[in-house]
Amino acid sequence: MKKTGILFLAAILWFSALQVRAQSLYGGFFDEIKGLVTAKSDFITLRCTTDKLWFEIPVKYMDREMLIASTLSDISSPSFGDIGNKAKPPMHIRFTLQDTMVHMRQINTRFTTDFARQALERVNTDPILNSYPVQAWGPDSTSVVVEMTDLLLDNPAFFDFFKQEAIAAAAPTFKKESSWFDEIKAFADNLAVKSVLTFSVTSDAGETPVTARVTRSILLLPEDKMTPRIADSRVGIFTTDKLRFTDRLDGAKPYSVANRWRMVPSDPQAYARGELVEPTKPIVWYIDSDFPELWKAPIRKGIEDWIPAFEAIGFKNAIQVRDFPTPEQDPDFDPDNLRYSCVRYLPSSVSNAMGPSWVDPATGEIINASVIVWSNVIELINKWRFVQTAQIDPRVRNKKMPDDVVTESMRYVIAHEVGHTLGFPHNMGASSAWPVDSLRSAAFTQKYGTTPSIMDYARQNYVAQPTDHGVRLTPPDLGVYDYYAVRWTYRYLPQFTDEWDEQATVESWVDAVAGDSVYRYGRQQMMRYDPSSIEEDLGDDPIRAGDYGIANLKYILSHLEEWITDDADYLHRLGLYTELNGQYLRYIENVMINIGGLYLTQVKEGTRGEAIVPVPKATQRASLRWVMDQYRNMDWLDNASLKRHFPLGVSGSSDVRDKVANDFKAQIVNVVLSSYYSDSPYTVREFMDDLYAETWANVLARRASTAGERALQRTMVAMFTEPLAADSGSSEEVLQEFTSRSGDRFGPAGMGFQSEVNISAIDDSAVYLIDLAVRSRDLLYQAISRSRGEDKAHYQALLIGLNDALKDKL
Structure with missing residues (x-):
């Protein structure tokens, strides 16, 4: 052998x-x-x-x-x-x-x-x-x-x-x-x-x-893999990222597949005839038995709100809802097992909810999902409803929300989180499709709610005025965009052999609605550039929406003590007052993002729309004036009657002003980028000139200052001198140091988020800030000579600061 x-x-x-x-x-x-x-x-x-x-x-x-x-x-x-x-x-x-x-x-x-x-x-x-x-x-x-x-x-x-x-x-x-x-x-x-x-x-x-x-x-995992669907960046969908090596193109090409549940009709022939058919694998949700009884019905309704969208594409009973079974009913049930998708209750001081899902990375098939609801979300609901709708809804003028308000609010929270588990990220651009004044219409809001998509952060209708009777105050059960997203994600296409074979067809569905703002996907932003795709906003005009919202906040604040009783220690009123301050800050920030704003839309060549559109110069200028006016005139927040009962601390206006001041610094970067893209730019020079004119409006008009104007001037002088804060180095080194700090990056943008852009190569804003410091110094020399009392002391302090920053540099 x-x-x-x-x-x-x-x-x-x-x-x-x-x-x-x-x-x-x-x-x-x-x-x-x-x-x-x-x-x-x-x-x-x-x-x-x-x-x-x-x-x-x-x-x-x-x-x-x-x-x-x-x-x-x-x-x-x-x-x-x-x-x-x-x-x-x-x-x-x-x-x-x-x-x-x-x-x-x-x-x-x-x-x-x-x-x-x-x-x-x-x-x-x-x-x-x-x-x-x-x-x-x-x-x-x-x-x-x-x-x-x-x-x-x-x-x-x-x-x-x-x-x-x-x-x-x-x-x-x-x-x-x-x-x-x-x-x-x-x-x-x-x-x-x-x-x-x-x-x-x-x-x-x-x-x-x-x-x-x-x-x-x-x-x-099943051996018969689900056919993936190639993601389209114009549709809001969570994705699994891939890199494709192909001889059809030169070079490896990145692409993404949509994360989605397997949705296949149990009777393909009946489905093809247009009949409603059950899927072979319905999405089954189990509701935690530990939830308060009042919450269980709206949780079920929030899940079931998605059922009509699946019926619209031919699937009945696509989503099923069950209570947690008892051990006698199902001894094998385990809510922590990957086999079950559950809505879970967490007793905690956290005021939130979330809806993660988990996929087969090979195909993007969603295998399991959870909706986590922290118990203190009820406090968040309480505050939202009060500061956003108390001007029109007498039901919420209480320390404890009535049952019907809790149930309609909880239904919205769950429907939003279930949307995430179906594969849908936040669509922050949806609410900008509706005209602001339409949100005051009973007929319009009863049909459409506050936004075309429940996946937006369009909470309650803060635009509605006290006289707008019959107006809907909450988002829709499901919006127009949500039906579209379900249709794109889950429509069954058996005629194609694979994801590449069907790609042209699913892409054509998006092409057909390109340019229609109702179907636009506005992705969430890490760095905010696009004023039409931000959280907690309503309507297509942030200035007009802000005016309505602020009028409502003033009305609510004037009645806060009258409406909220049984609050001997004033802690509940303090919580609502703090939330009201935060709501006011949101209105200001919503307008602030207009300054240097860029409307961003994913656009395919040959279809309607433009990818990058700078906010018009006139709108940017009007927004700056509006924000400055709010900064100078927010003392209405400092309610003297409430302040006597609150713990020791600074006024609400001081806190809001401090936050707005930081926003101003961040907005300079946006002005640089927006002017770079615009054919008729609001230039950095023009922005700085307007900033100067608004900051020193009373000095230039030779009138005494208000407390709000003095606060604004202290903030602006600190910002003007920031590029001069370096301890040593040449003026060129100082400018480079300031510029480099304004160019941090979070990394490449994904389909889900808009990340920050590095503008250091085009950012010369430090030059103009230093110029404002010099011009302000010269102006204050003149102002001091004709001022007295509080104004004179204020200008002297500012001048000393400016001289200290400019010494040996000019």
Whole structure:
């Protein structure tokens, strides 16, 4: 026999002996282990004690795609984590068997190709996360046993449940001796392991023990992959990003697929005939039994508000809502398992809600979603409704919102968050499609609400005046844009072979409505450039909307003490007053963004619309005058009667002025960028001249100053001298230092956010600020000679500051 044949025979005999040994080992492997608990399934069988865990993985599931995730089930303090939340996205994994080792690999799906697949795979292999020795083989070598204790009785980085802000100062120390496995469950396509984990968190306040119960689940992904849909940047959709290697084009090309649930008709023939058909996989929501009873009905309605949009594209019962089943009704139910999508209740002082979803990274198919509702969202609802609608709605003029207001507000909150779980990000540009005065019309608002999309941050109708009877005060149940987004995302197209084949068709749907503001997607901005795509605004004209809103705030403030009673310590009124100040600041900021503003729209060549349109010069100038007027005249916030009852502190106007001053500095950058894009620009020089004229309006008119004007002048002088604040260096170095600070970047813009643009190469604003400092100094020399009393002292102080900043520099 040849040497190679001998070696091959020896290998077969060795492997056979190993199998015999492993099979005999399997038979007695668990016999001596005390306290062993088993959860058996055709997928992965689990066996555990309090401190050890084993997986028995059938060989047939090697190389199958899975998601592995961690959900926080219980915790000793809400400061450290959110119950029901997956703080880290589920990881896309597969197990592979190599000799006597099982490797857990992270699947790499970012890169795709229509040629040279093997070459691509060689440079993008799936990395090994962990390796586990085979401890036993199952009967007939159809399964392997590996110990998974180290993975699931700890808090590795990709499972980490801690709120990062809570542990920013120190990493938690894991205490294995105080941790254990609590419960295991195994099913036909998933499993769940619950672990009790204890940590010690050290901070300046000392050592804090933290104990958490976490659920780790693994879900088997389907082998028949959903057909992806190529994302279109003109449609608001969460995406999974890819890089495509193709011989049809030169170079690798980035693209994105839409994150969406699998929506396939159970009867394709009936669907093709235009009949309503149930999907093969409906989206099923479970509502937490811990919610207050009053909240449960509006939560259900908020979810069901999306059903008509799916019916409009041929799917009935596409979304189903169920209560949490009792153990008797369904002993297998576990809200923390990836198998279930749930609306969860979190008792906490956090005033918020959120709606994350989790996808198969290969296709963008949404596999699981959660809506997390913190209990204190009710306080947020209370404040929103009061400061935005109390001028017209007597129901909200109470310390506690009546049930009907709570239910209609809660319905909106849930519908918005469920929209996120369907794949839809914030569409901050939607509300700008409606004319401001239409929001005062009962007929218009009853039909359309406050915005074309519930995914906007268009809260309540703060434009409506006390005399506008019958006006709707809330966003729509679902807006015109929302129906369009569902249609684009979920319409079933069986006639196409793949995502590239259907791309032209789905793109044509967007082409057909291009240029129509109702269907425009205005993405959320990290740095605000576009005044038509911002949070907490209404209508197409921020100045007009602001005037209406401020009139309402003045009316509300004048009645605050009268309307709110049973508040002996004035704490509730203080909370509403603080919210009212914040609402007023929003109105000012909404107009401020007009200054140097750029209307931004995703536009495809050959369709209607322009990608970048600077706000007209006249509008920018009017906005500057409006903001300056508000700055000078916001003393109405300082209600003397309320101030006597509030804790010691500065007036509301002082706080708002301070925030507006910071906004002014940020707006200079926008003016630079906007003038760069405009054919008829509001130049930096013109902006600075207007700033100078508005700042010193009373001095130039030779009249005494008001308290508001003095506050404005102190703010502006500080801003004028900022480029001169460097301790040393030439004037050129000083200018470069100021310019470089105005050019920070957050990174490239994605489909979901508009990030900051680096303008350092074109930013000469420091030159004009220094010029304003010089002109202001010269003006104050003249003003002091003809002033007396408070004005003279004020101008002298400003002049000393200007001289100090300009010394040895001019």
